[in-house]
Amino acid sequence: xxxxxxEPSTGxxxxxxxxxxxxxxxxxxxxxxxxxxxxxxxxSLERVFKVKALWPVxxxxxxxxxxxxxxxxxxxxxxxxxxERSLEMFLTPHxxxxxxxxxxxxxxxxxxxxxxxxxxxYRREIVxxxxxxxxxxxxxxxxxxxxxxxxxxxxxxxxxxxxxxITIIGIPSAFLLHGxxxxxxxxxxxxxxxxxxxxxxxxxxSAIVSGMAIVMLIxxxxxxxxxxxxxxxxxxxxxxxxxxxxxxxxxxxxLDFIHRLYESEESIHILSQLITDRLFISLVILQVxxxxxxPIFGLVAARFGRLPDEMRRMIYFLVGILIQVGIFSMRWNxxxxxxxxxxxxxxxxxxxxxxxxxxxxxxxIGLLLLPVVILYVLxxxxxxxxxxxEDGALAAQPH
Amino acid sequence: xxxxxxxQQVVVLSVIAVVVVAGFFGxxxxxxxxxxxxxxxxxxxxxxxxxxxxxxxxGAKACAECHDEVAATKSQGFHRGVSCEVCHGPAAAHIExxxxxxxxxxxxxxxxxxxxxxxxxxxTGFPQILTAQHNPGKPCMSCHKPHDPVPPNAPxxxxxxHRGIWSQxxxxxxxxxxxxxxxxxxxxxxxxxxxxxxxxxxxxxACERCHSNAALAASAIPQVTSEHTARYLxxxxxxxxxxxxxx
Numbered sequence: 001x002x003x004x005x006x007e008p009s010t011g012x013x014x015x016x017x018x019x020x021x022x023x024x025x026x027x028x029x030x031x032x033x034x035x036x037x038x039x040x041x042x043x044s045l046e047r048v049f050k051v052k053a054l055w056p057v058x059x060x061x062x063x064x065x066x067x068x069x070x071x072x073x074x075x076x077x078x079x080x081x082x083x084e085r086s087l088e089m090f091l092t093p094h095x096x097x098x099x100x101x102x103x104x105x106x107x108x109x110x111x112x113x114x115x116x117x118x119x120x121x122y123r124r125e126i127v128x129x130x131x132x133x134x135x136x137x138x139x140x141x142x143x144x145x146x147x148x149x150x151x152x153x154x155x156x157x158x159x160x161x162x163x164x165x166i167t168i169i170g171i172p173s174a175f176l177l178h179g180x181x182x183x184x185x186x187x188x189x190x191x192x193x194x195x196x197x198x199x200x201x202x203x204x205x206s207a208i209v210s211g212m213a214i215v216m217l218i219x220x221x222x223x224x225x226x227x228x229x230x231x232x233x234x235x236x237x238x239x240x241x242x243x244x245x246x247x248x249x250x251x252x253x254x255l256d257f258i259h260r261l262y263e264s265e266e267s268i269h270i271l272s273q274l275i276t277d278r279l280f281i282s283l284v285i286l287q288v289x290x291x292x293x294x295p296i297f298g299l300v301a302a303r304f305g306r307l308p309d310e311m312r313r314m315i316y317f318l319v320g321i322l323i324q325v326g327i328f329s330m331r332w333n334x335x336x337x338x339x340x341x342x343x344x345x346x347x348x349x350x351x352x353x354x355x356x357x358x359x360x361x362x363x364x365i366g367l368l369l370l371p372v373v374i375l376y377v378l379x380x381x382x383x384x385x386x387x388x389x390e391d392g393a394l395a396a397q398p399h
Numbered sequence: 400x401x402x403x404x405x406x407q408q409v410v411v412l413s414v415i416a417v418v419v420v421a422g423f424f425g426x427x428x429x430x431x432x433x434x435x436x437x438x439x440x441x442x443x444x445x446x447x448x449x450x451x452x453x454x455x456x457x458g459a460k461a462c463a464e465c466h467d468e469v470a471a472t473k474s475q476g477f478h479r480g481v482s483c484e485v486c487h488g489p490a491a492a493h494i495e496x497x498x499x500x501x502x503x504x505x506x507x508x509x510x511x512x513x514x515x516x517x518x519x520x521x522x523t524g525f526p527q528i529l530t531a532q533h534n535p536g537k538p539c540m541s542c543h544k545p546h547d548p549v550p551p552n553a554p555x556x557x558x559x560x561h562r563g564i565w566s567q568x569x570x571x572x573x574x575x576x577x578x579x580x581x582x583x584x585x586x587x588x589x590x591x592x593x594x595x596x597x598x599x600x601x602x603x604x605a606c607e608r609c610h611s612n613a614a615l616a617a618s619a620i621p622q623v624t625s626e627h628t629a630r631y632l633x634x635x636x637x638x639x640x641x642x643x644x645x646x
Contacts (some may be wrong), residue, residue: 091427096441105433111419116412123408146415150407158406205581259553346638 010277011347020339020351021177028257029333030181030203030368032072035371037178037204038171038211039065040114045241047167053237059121059384060214060222066114067375073106074367078358089253102180109177119146120163122382127151135229140381152274181383185334192345193268193274193338199255210327212242217320218375226385232309236302239316243299248322253330270345277335278348283327290295291326295319337369451598455489458482462490462592465497469546476547486510486545511539514584519563524592526560553589560592564640571641581639 009018010367043061046054078081094100127149130141182203185194216238223230275283301307301316341348354360437443462483463470473479485492487502508530517527542551557578558565568574583619585595608614612622
């Protein structure tokens with residue numbers, strides 16, 4: 001039976017507001033793009049700002065960003081249907097549509113920033129592997145060299161300079177990538193839950209938080225799987241930056257909240273009802289309490305407290321997971337929350353996640369697992385490990 | 400391994416960039432239709448292409464020329480705004496050749512629920528059923544005449560047509576109230592809903608019968624002073640079918 005019969009909407013809502021148009025896949029999309037932007041900005045901390053302690057996760061962060069980037073458009077394509085038509089967006093660019101222009105932001109970020117940076121960073125190793133590996137890997141690496149086999153000192157120096165330049169270009173690009181996602185929501189002026197100039201900034205900082213946390217998790221899990229010790233200096237530094245980003249992110253969200261409360265526009269009543277009724281668990285409990293406050297205390301304790309390393313690792317790991325839950329909830333609260341109240345400001349509708357189908361839970365979980373598979377392949381192809389090696393040393397021979 | 404003074408990497412990347420850019424313009428030349436953008440962000444020739452498509456529908460006027468009796472009946476009934484071909488399908492070919500090409504006539508249960516199955520987004524008062532519960536398996540035509548649809552028996556419950564409001568009220572603090580507590584319902588409303596409309600409260604008195612602090616009512620019922628309602632109508636803030644808007 002129609003769920004709305006069992007659990008009716010409350011108050012008055014317009015006929016076209018009973019069913020949500022943007023469901024779980026649209027929640028997933030800003031979550032994944034956020035991970036890309038965050039992971040890349042983490043990588044740039046090492047590269048541009050020379051935070052040497054983060055060297056062990058630099059390449060892992062780059063590959064993670066690439067893996068998530070490849071999956072980022074899939075929720076949108078699945079939601080819209082007819083993925084083959086997406087290419088038309090590039091052939092006939094619609095310059096006044098922010099959504100259409102995003103195709104170019106995505107292409108720029110994937111092709112010019114991420115792929116180029118990975119290529120320049122790995123080029124020396126790729127050339128060596130293309131000479132030393134056995135077939136068929138040898139041919140894969142040969143193709144990856146793109147014909148540029150010069151690994152003289154001058155060429156490597158050029159690679160390094162080019163990589164740094166790309167990272168510098170990449171930082172505003174990453175900001176643009178995720179700022180855009182917030183911009184899309186923030187510019188819907190008819191929706192008081194979304195319409196806020198702070199939206200792009202909040203999205204950006206939440207992206208940085210989620211990206212750093214996911215790289216921290218990936219670093220810890222891969223170290224455990226490989227039976228290698230975790231570099232605690234790196235993990236502590238990562239935790240420190242994560243804490244700063246989280247504090248900024250939480251403050252911005254709080255500022256947005258206080259501003260809305262103080263401004264107290266006509267929508268404030270329905271929005272407060274939305275928070276206390278429909279979004280209580282996902283916003284107050286998951287996003288604010290478990291996704292921000294507990295991680296902040298956890299990170300302060302783990303980074304600045306006098307704790308044994310084992311305990312720190314455990315806290316970092318739990319904090320990483322909590323942050324993922326919190327940021328996913330934040331995307332949920334924005335996307336779903338914004339469609340749950342009527343534009344009449346008099347009523348709330350209901351939303352139940354389906355299990356099957358394109359917008360269903362199982363498909364979403366599948367899409368969430370896909371970057372892990374892609375990352376596995378990337379890591380096999382381009383090992384990012386630098387166990388016990390100095391900056392710039394050759395990574396382990398893969399094949 | 401340098402090509403002049405330009406690093407090898409720059410050379411290969413430049414070649415790739417040129418290929419990509421050339422590919423982009425090549426694809427544009429190949430795939431973007433010539434008339435694209437003439438009028439707007441679409442293919443202008445599509446207007447002509449659509450115009451050339453064969454006409455499928457004949458229009459209700461053409462139907463009425465031969466089927467005048469049915470048209471006369473339908474023009475008096477609730478389906479007067481529904482064109483014949485909505486149910487019978489496109490009939491231009493039938494008009495050209497009435498003898499051999501016959502339009503379809505839906506006689507099972509599939510078609511009617513497209514409009515009459517319950518959906519909260521349909522306007523209130525529009526007759527809606529829960530198809531699974533409403534005489535399961537029986538063709539709609541066995542009780543309702545499609546050209547002059549009236550219920551075989553006058554509906555006894557308001558929920559027959561006002562299900563959306565009914566299901567909201569059912570889980571609200573007003574669940575125990577009859578609709579007639581606030582609305583005056585003419586007897587004929589159930590058979591001629593547009594001819595005999597129900598009344599709606601026009602002032603706060605309807606609510607004040609229970610919710611004024613001067614009213615004799617159970618202590619559990621929220622009561623307010625006359626100051627609370629002095630400048631507003633109650634339903635400016637409270638939706639009567641779901642007064643506090645909470646589950």
